[in-house]
Amino acid sequence: MRANTCGNIINQTMKPEDQAWASLRRHASAQLPTGFADGILRATRGPKPEVWQQLRAVAASRLRPGFAGRVLQAARAAADLPSFASQLALSAATAALCLGAVLFLHIRNLEQADARNLAEWQQIVAAAREIDTNRP
Amino acid sequence: MEPISPTALADLVRRAQKGDETAQRDLIVSYQHRVAGFVYAMTSRSDYVEDLSQQVFIKMIRALDRLQAPAQFESWLFRLARNTCIDQLRRQKLRRIFLPFGEEHENIPEPAGAVDTEELDALRHALAQLRPQDRALLALVQEGRSHAEIAEILATSVAAVKARLHRAREHLREHYQPNHET
Numbered sequence: 001m002r003a004n005t006c007g008n009i010i011n012q013t014m015k016p017e018d019q020a021w022a023s024l025r026r027h028a029s030a031q032l033p034t035g036f037a038d039g040i041l042r043a044t045r046g047p048k049p050e051v052w053q054q055l056r057a058v059a060a061s062r063l064r065p066g067f068a069g070r071v072l073q074a075a076r077a078a079a080d081l082p083s084f085a086s087q088l089a090l091s092a093a094t095a096a097l098c099l100g101a102v103l104f105l106h107i108r109n110l111e112q113a114d115a116r117n118l119a120e121w122q123q124i125v126a127a128a129r130e131i132d133t134n135r136p
Numbered sequence: 137m138e139p140i141s142p143t144a145l146a147d148l149v150r151r152a153q154k155g156d157e158t159a160q161r162d163l164i165v166s167y168q169h170r171v172a173g174f175v176y177a178m179t180s181r182s183d184y185v186e187d188l189s190q191q192v193f194i195k196m197i198r199a200l201d202r203l204q205a206p207a208q209f210e211s212w213l214f215r216l217a218r219n220t221c222i223d224q225l226r227r228q229k230l231r232r233i234f235l236p237f238g239e240e241h242e243n244i245p246e247p248a249g250a251v252d253t254e255e256l257d258a259l260r261h262a263l264a265q266l267r268p269q270d271r272a273l274l275a276l277v278q279e280g281r282s283h284a285e286i287a288e289i290l291a292t293s294v295a296a297v298k299a300r301l302h303r304a305r306e307h308l309r310e311h312y313q314p315n316h317e318t
Binding site for chain 2: 039042043044045046047048051052054055056058059060062063064067068069070071072074075078079
């Protein structure tokens with residue numbers, strides 16, 4: 001009650017301009033979140049080593065018990081699977097074999113066609129010769 | 137798990153390279169928490185942690201016989217972890233191009249209780265704003281890797297690592313606002 005009376009007396013003695021500035025300051029400081037100073041200090045110094053430790057502890061807690069056993073089991077299973085290089089080698093060998101077979105069949109077909117054409121030409125030549133010799 | 141001395145680690149790696157399953161198991165148990173932390177820092181998603189950590193350790197077991205210097209096992213392991221995470225993030229990015237609605241499904245907030253403090257949430261948020269390469273850099277520093285080791289992991293010079301680290305720390309501080317709005 002006494003303080004309020006003092007405040008009123010001060011307010012009454014303050015100039016309107018000063019009152020406006022005081023009100024502006026009050027409004028501005030009300031906009032700052034609680035723990036503002038701590039926040040500034042933290043942001044200036046950066047995270048403390050304890051925070052990094054907390055981060056590590058949270059991460060460690062995410063590993064379920066028996067992690068090492070599961071890793072070893074998965075590594076063994078992965079070792080049993082064919083490696084990428086061996087799969088690639090097998091694919092390349094299959095592709096080469098297919099290409100070889102296609103080339104072989106193509107060349108054989110060409111040779112057969114040539115032989116057939118040659119035989120037909122020989123027949124034509126023989127027939128032409130026969131016509132020539134029979135001409136009077 | 138207790139930290140392993142360099143001699144004991146080299147011996148463990150040699151035994152694991154020969155196919156000793158107990159040694160391989162010991163290596164996984166010794167490094168699983170650190171690799172999980174690294175994966176979490178890289179992806180900012182706790183639901184990826186187990187899956188990606190498993191991928192890292194499977195790669196480790198399959199490639200262990202190709203590791204020439206057992207003393208450099210840690211740097212080698214974190215290089216594997218970094219590459220696995222960056223591959224995952226790239227795949228995710230590609231998926232977003234072909235599946236435009238995938239992003240909405242992938243950005244579902246963390247389940248309650250997965251992230252428990254405001255500061256940790258802020259760190260996760262700040263890390264998510266950085267480039268994967270910068271996240272890897274900061275996470276490697278947190279793992280106690282020296283500048284020389286990081287330079288070896290990233291196949292770059294120590295001076296470049298220092299410059300990039302300085303920039304990455306600045307960016308992290310810029311985004312590290314515990315009362316951030318998502």
